[in-house]
Amino acid sequence: MLLIRFFGGKGGVGKTTLAAAFATAQARRGVRTLVVSTDPAHSLGDVLDTSLSEEPRAVADDLLAAEISGENQAERRVAEVLEDARHAVPREVLPAVERHLRRAVDSPGTVESALLDRLTGLVERTGRDWDLLVVDSAPTGHMLRLVSLPELLTPWIEGLTRNRRRARDIDAYADGLLGERGAREERDPLLERLHARRRRLDNLRHRLRTDARVHLVLVPERLPLAETERAADRLAEAGLPLGAVLVNRVAADAESGVLARRRGQERAVLARVRERFADVVTVPLLPGALAGVEELAEPAEWLADL
Ligand SMILES: Nc1ncnc2c1ncn2[C@@H]1O[C@H](COP(=O)(O)OP(=O)(O)O)[C@@H](O)[C@H]1O
Numbered sequence: 001m002l003l004i005r006f007f008g009g010k011g012g013v014g015k016t017t018l019a020a021a022f023a024t025a026q027a028r029r030g031v032r033t034l035v036v037s038t039d040p041a042h043s044l045g046d047v048l049d050t051s052l053s054e055e056p057r058a059v060a061d062d063l064l065a066a067e068i069s070g071e072n073q074a075e076r077r078v079a080e081v082l083e084d085a086r087h088a089v090p091r092e093v094l095p096a097v098e099r100h101l102r103r104a105v106d107s108p109g110t111v112e113s114a115l116l117d118r119l120t121g122l123v124e125r126t127g128r129d130w131d132l133l134v135v136d137s138a139p140t141g142h143m144l145r146l147v148s149l150p151e152l153l154t155p156w157i158e159g160l161t162r163n164r165r166r167a168r169d170i171d172a173y174a175d176g177l178l179g180e181r182g183a184r185e186e187r188d189p190l191l192e193r194l195h196a197r198r199r200r201l202d203n204l205r206h207r208l209r210t211d212a213r214v215h216l217v218l219v220p221e222r223l224p225l226a227e228t229e230r231a232a233d234r235l236a237e238a239g240l241p242l243g244a245v246l247v248n249r250v251a252a253d254a255e256s257g258v259l260a261r262r263r264g265q266e267r268a269v270l271a272r273v274r275e276r277f278a279d280v281v282t283v284p285l286l287p288g289a290l291a292g293v294e295e296l297a298e299p300a301e302w303l304a305d306l
């Protein structure tokens, strides 16, 4: 049993629906499951027919759900860093630090890395507070950046740690010249936090490579296929294991007319998908509204062996 499942793909292909359907089906089998949406265009609450927030809450037996956002987490992190800075920098530069941090909160990089922080926290609780984590992620590009962020951040944190050490050594040297002692022995909350963050990212990266699978979702059309192929390449580069590719909204066979022609094109795309990917699962075009735990049972049938 794989503990962490990402559902990724273009907007509108059915990520949220299939992630929610898979999660509900697993919960029904008695697997304690958390389904969480990281897509800024949250619709998981709509699909589960309930309202969700940052904190996981029970929505059915053995099923928890949450919608997490980078913005909220970024705000919390600014508060933390400011608290550290209060001890680490002279009081007169604090307003400048705060201004800098506030600007940083508005940058996409900060929001994404904050989202990663939040996700890291949930990954850490997987296996303890719940056994399965299902992530309804944002469209492909966003998800790829999210899962490769540990890779990108590690050199950055190493650089920061080195600079910080150098600065502290210079301080200690200067203190020595002035005959003051003990600066080096003092705790450095900033450095400690950087190290803690690195350890967490290393763990996350390891966890994602061993316990996670990414399910790319697409509809059987040419453009989504091209994007799925690119996403699969980039996931492979990032060392992230691909799970079954999900082809959603496959139309039924039709004798004639537009639907028959459409079906012909779909077949061609499906053949390409099967050529390129070893593990392919199809989900038919379904008639239901596909909202609420009951309705989700229908698409879930197709995901039983995921
Ligand atoms: N297999 C399916 N058959 C019919 N409609 C579907 C199917 N899968 C998803 N849908 C519908 O397609 C729309 C987009 O699905 P959604 O899960 O929100 O996509 P995404 O999360 O990728 O943006 C929703 O209205 C959903 O009910």
Ligand SMILES: [Mg+2]
Pocket: 015, 016, 017, 039, 041, 043, 044, 136
């Ligand atoms: Mg969605």
